[in-house]
Each structure stands twice: as structure tokens, then as C-alpha cells.
Amino acid sequence: MIKAEKPVHPFISLIVSVLLSSLGLTLVKERFFPIFLSSVGIVYLLFGYGKVMVRSIAFLFPLILINGLIAYFSSGVQTSVQTAYRFLILGLAAVPTISIEPISLVRASRQIGVPSWVGMGLLIVFRFFPIILEEMKKIHQAIKIRGIRFFKEPSLFTRSFFIPLLLRINSISENLAKSMETRAYSREGQASLYKTVDFGFRDFAFGFLLVFIIIYFVLQGARK
Amino acid sequence: MKITFREIVFLAILTVVYLLFAAIPVPLIMSVRRLGIQSLLEAVQYGIFATLAARRVRKYGSISIMGLISGLFLSFMVPVMGFNQIIGALSAEIISFLFFGSYQRKSAISLSACLWPVLTIPISGIFNMVFQDRSLSQQIGNPLIFIGIIIGTLFLAYLGSKLGHKISDELERAGKI
Numbered sequence: 358m359i360k361a362e363k364p365v366h367p368f369i370s371l372i373v374s375v376l377l378s379s380l381g382l383t384l385v386k387e388r389f390f391p392i393f394l395s396s397v398g399i400v401y402l403l404f405g406y407g408k409v410m411v412r413s414i415a416f417l418f419p420l421i422l423i424n425g426l427i428a429y430f431s432s433g434v435q436t437s438v439q440t441a442y443r444f445l446i447l448g449l450a451a452v453p454t455i456s457i458e459p460i461s462l463v464r465a466s467r468q469i470g471v472p473s474w475v476g477m478g479l480l481i482v483f484r485f486f487p488i489i490l491e492e493m494k495k496i497h498q499a500i501k502i503r504g505i506r507f508f509k510e511p512s513l514f515t516r517s518f519f520i521p522l523l524l525r526i527n528s529i530s531e532n533l534a535k536s537m538e539t540r541a542y543s544r545e546g547q548a549s550l551y552k553t554v555d556f557g558f559r560d561f562a563f564g565f566l567l568v569f570i571i572i573y574f575v576l577q578g579a580r581k
Numbered sequence: 582m583k584i585t586f587r588e589i590v591f592l593a594i595l596t597v598v599y600l601l602f603a604a605i606p607v608p609l610i611m612s613v614r615r616l617g618i619q620s621l622l623e624a625v626q627y628g629i630f631a632t633l634a635a636r637r638v639r640k641y642g643s644i645s646i647m648g649l650i651s652g653l654f655l656s657f658m659v660p661v662m663g664f665n666q667i668i669g670a671l672s673a674e675i676i677s678f679l680f681f682g683s684y685q686r687k688s689a690i691s692l693s694a695c696l697w698p699v700l701t702i703p704i705s706g707i708f709n710m711v712f713q714d715r716s717l718s719q720q721i722g723n724p725l726i727f728i729g730i731i732i733g734t735l736f737l738a739y740l741g742s743k744l745g746h747k748i749s750d751e752l753e754r755a756g757k758i
Contacts, residue, residue: 474589481590485594520748522598534587
């Protein structure tokens with residue numbers, strides 16, 4: 358997750374992201390596409406998503422460059438530009454969703470009756486990336502010290518990597534489950550919400566502006 | 582049989598490992614536009630981790646839970662990919678259930694693991710048709726190559742599943758699953 362100044366309601370973010378990544382892609386061949394991108398960019402800037410937008414595009418920049426060049430040499434300038442547009446719109450579509458705070462998505466989901474285990478699973482995924490990466494690094498180092506190389510002994514390498522990793526996952530999940538149980542977490546029964554995530558005027562304005570822009574440009578494209 | 586809370590925690594953590602491995606070919610995947618290549622490049626990962634999940638939690642729903650959690654996570658970046666994951670995993674398990682009825686046999690697990698990557702292909706195709714204005718024939722190109730991609734995906738997922746079974750067998754012998 359990349360922190361935006363003040364992220365909007367998670368559901369609005371998801372809806373906008375889905376609309377942008379799906380309907381936005383239908384517009385890449387249109388001449389007005391740069392205007393469409395700029396309009397979306399301006400709305401993001403107005404709502405404090407500037408930093409996230411820059412980071413998202415910077416992350417995709419190598420891909421835009423490589424694929425743009427491949428398309429340029431294989432099919433010419435127009436295809437190359439359209440390829441770059443495709444990546445740009447995907448990068449822009451991801452901006453609201455990568456700024457969602459996982460906990461607010463979980464809370465908002467609980468408010469509309471989504472089972473708590475779904476949110477819990479999602480939170481585990483967000484929180485455990487660094488932990489699992491660290492475990493994987495440790496196991497890899499241990500394998501290297503013992504002189505096992507993937508290209509020399511792939512079977513032995515795979516065995517020496519996956520088995521300790523799964524044993525660690527097993528023990529981490531057991532410990533996590535136990536610690537959650539001691540905090541009275543269970544799949545059954547009702548649980549109260551510590552905080553609620555409510556819709557505000559800002560959320561409505563963000564959603565309305567972006568949906569309006571998307572629909573306006575899609576209609577412009579359809580009119581042609 | 583209901584999947585317990587402890588099993589969900591295990592599946593969620595296994596999903597993290599799966600996502601880390603699935604991220605390896607992503608730069609390549611994003612640059613390829615031929616239908617099915619994405620699934621082909623991810624097939625081994627699907628095979629290994631779906632098998633590991635179903636061997637540890639031998640209940641229908643285990644792979645779908647993995648699909649749901651990974652799908653929700655991926656939908657933060659590319660919503661369509663998330664949708665793909667969820668529908669693919671769910672349909673693979675439904676087909677496997679219709680054939681076998683339980684995960685007691687290894688072949689039932691392998692079937693789900695092999696079908697999951699293949700069943701994400703139709704959804705990608707529909708998405709490209711609707712939103713990228715690319716006809717099915719444009720996406721498929723040479724039908725023989727497309728059939729080759731599907732067979733290749735099934736084969737790689739099967740190899741992954743074999744590896745998953747091998748690892749699970751060792752863990753079973755050690756009394757860890």
C-alpha cells in the first residue's frame with residue numbers, strides 16, 4: 358500500500374479503478390485519449406493522489422519504455438503510442454486502489470456483511486509479505502551455505518527450499534491462529550466493529566467526477 | 582465439511598508465498614498480448630501451490646479460498662486479474678468436485694490444480710474482446726499455437742502439481758500435514 362494524503366472510501370476507489378481499467382482501455386485508440394488521461398490526472402491531483410500517481414507511473418515506466426520500443430520496431434509509431442497508453446491507464450487505474458488502507462477496506466466490507474474471514478485473509482496477505490520474504494531469504498542463504506545450486510541440482514534445491522518453507526508457514530500459521538483465538542477471534546458469532554468507515558462528501562465528489570469523466574469520454578468515443 | 586479458521590489462516594499465508602512466486606514472470610506477462618501466454622507462464626506456480634493448499638486442507642473450497650484471497654489482493658492492482666483468479670479457482674474446484682466428489686484422491690487435487698490456470702484463459706479472452714476491442718481470432722492468432730499453449734499450460738500445471746504432491750508426501754511422512 359502507498360499512502361495517499363487522504364484516501365477516499367475503499368468502495369469508491371474500487372469502483373473507479375474497475376471502470377478506469379476496463380472502460381479506459383476501450384479509449385486508447387481515440388485521439389482525445391491524452392485529454393482523458395490528463396482529466397483523470399487532474400482529479401487525482403485535486404484529491405491528494407499526486408504522489409501515488411507519480412510513483413505508480415514511475416513503477417510502470419520501464420515496462421512502458423520496453424513495450425513501447427518493441428511495438429515501435431514491430432508495428433510503428435501509432436501502435437507504440439497505444440501500447441504506452443494501455444500501461445498508463447492501468448497505472449492510473451491502480452492509483453486509488455493501491456492507496457486503500459487494508460484495514461479500512463476490511464471494516465467497510467464488514468459493514469456490508471462480508472464474512473470476517475475474507476477480510477482477515479486479505480489483511481494477512483498485506484501484513485505477511487515482508488515476513489515471508491525474510492523467511493525465504495533465510496532459507497536461501499542456508500541452502501547457499503550448504504553449496505546447493507539451483508542450476509546444478511534443481512531437484513535437491515527445490516526440496517531444500519520448499520520443505521523448510523512449508524514447515525515455517527505451518528508454524529507461523531499455527532502461532533497466528535492461536536494468538537487470534539486468545540483474542541476471541543472466531544468464524545462463528547457476532548463481532549462488533551471497532552470503527553466504521555462512512556461515505557463523506559469528498560468520497561462522493563471524487564467518485565462523481567471520475568465516473569462523469571469516464572462516461573463523457575466513452576460517449577465521445579461511441580459517437581464517432 | 583467446513584473449512585476451519587486455522588485452515589483459512591494457513592491458506593492465507595500460503596497465498597502470500599504463491600503471490601511472491603507468481604510475481605516472477607509478471608514483467609514478461611505484461612508485455613505479451615497473445616491469449617493464454619499469461620496462464621502458461623504462471624502454470625507451474627498454480628500447480629504447486631494449489632496442490633500444497635489442497636493437500637494440507639483436503640476439503641473443496643481450499644483452492645477457491647486461495648483464489649479468492651489472491652484475487653482480492655490482485656484486484657487492488659488490476660481488477661480483471663483478480664476476477665480471473667476467483668472465477669478460475671472456483672470453476673476448477675466445481676469441475677473436480679463433479680468428477681471426484683472429494684479430495685481424498687491425489688488425482689482430484691491434481692485436476693483442480695491443472696484446471697485453475699486453464700480456466701482463467703476464457704475470462705481474459707472475454708475481457709479483451711469487450712474492453713480492448715480485440716476479436717477472439719486476433720487474440721488467438723494461429724489456432725494450432727493456441728491449442729499448443731493450452732496443452733502446455735496443462736502440462737506445466739501438472740508438473741507443478743506433481744512437485745506439490747512430492748513436497749506434501751515428504752511433509753506427510755514427517756507428520757507435518
